[in-house]
Amino acid sequence: MWQWLRTLFFPVRCIRCGLYDCGAICRNCLTQLPRFVPPLCSSCGTSKEFHYSVHCIAGSRQLNRVICVSPYAGNVRAAIQKLKYRRPGNLGETLGEFMVEYARSLGDVELPDVVVPVPLHPQRERKRGYNQAVILGAAVAAGLGAQLDTSALSRKRDTFPQWRLSRRQRGANVRGAFACGPSFSGAHVLLVDDIITTSATVNECASVLRRAGAKRVDAFALARDLVLDSEHIDRREQRHV
Numbered sequence: 001m002w003q004w005l006r007t008l009f010f011p012v013r014c015i016r017c018g019l020y021d022c023g024a025i026c027r028n029c030l031t032q033l034p035r036f037v038p039p040l041c042s043s044c045g046t047s048k049e050f051h052y053s054v055h056c057i058a059g060s061r062q063l064n065r066v067i068c069v070s071p072y073a074g075n076v077r078a079a080i081q082k083l084k085y086r087r088p089g090n091l092g093e094t095l096g097e098f099m100v101e102y103a104r105s106l107g108d109v110e111l112p113d114v115v116v117p118v119p120l121h122p123q124r125e126r127k128r129g130y131n132q133a134v135i136l137g138a139a140v141a142a143g144l145g146a147q148l149d150t151s152a153l154s155r156k157r158d159t160f161p162q163w164r165l166s167r168r169q170r171g172a173n174v175r176g177a178f179a180c181g182p183s184f185s186g187a188h189v190l191l192v193d194d195i196i197t198t199s200a201t202v203n204e205c206a207s208v209l210r211r212a213g214a215k216r217v218d219a220f221a222l223a224r225d226l227v228l229d230s231e232h233i234d235r236r237e238q239r240h241v
Ligand SMILES: [Zn+2]
Pocket: 014, 015, 016, 017, 018, 019, 025, 026, 027, 028, 029, 030
């Protein structure tokens, strides 16, 4: 009822073309969002044209595979910003389905037993009212026919936003930040988040899940932030000139 009234009084426009009542992004615009095209690097999820080895330096021995749908730019960035700070209509569910379509289109994604969204600190989740990774994770779990587990992995302490930190600080920022409840003995876990900046957060989650018995951990994000990494490369190249 509330949802219906909200749609009536606050119609949701497509973030890309402005079309009304399409649930935050219309079908046509969704199909036009950019995505990484195979062949993909399994350590960082990017395709050749976006691939800088610096991503893979931060790659992980804890993660078997990293999959990212799009570069974090343009309409994908706009969609994630809306999802994080306003949650318009069913944007999260639509983007989750977009992730599922992408995973299926790759044709070589091993289906997980359980989907685990990257948790927010409880205080941050209370303030926001939801965790956007859970909304995406629920759609991914439903689409891939896997179980959804939103309670086993938790964030013990709040961390600084990763984008504010240097590469070295990012690892330290998330170290020991997560805890895992029941055993994931022998399970293939798929971690889901909205955006991967470096792999520090998903990497730390993966090591906690592995200690809880997971036999395989993959990470799946809607977007990969390349800006910080290319800045890093620029600095490195300047030093070499
Ligand atoms: Zn549109």
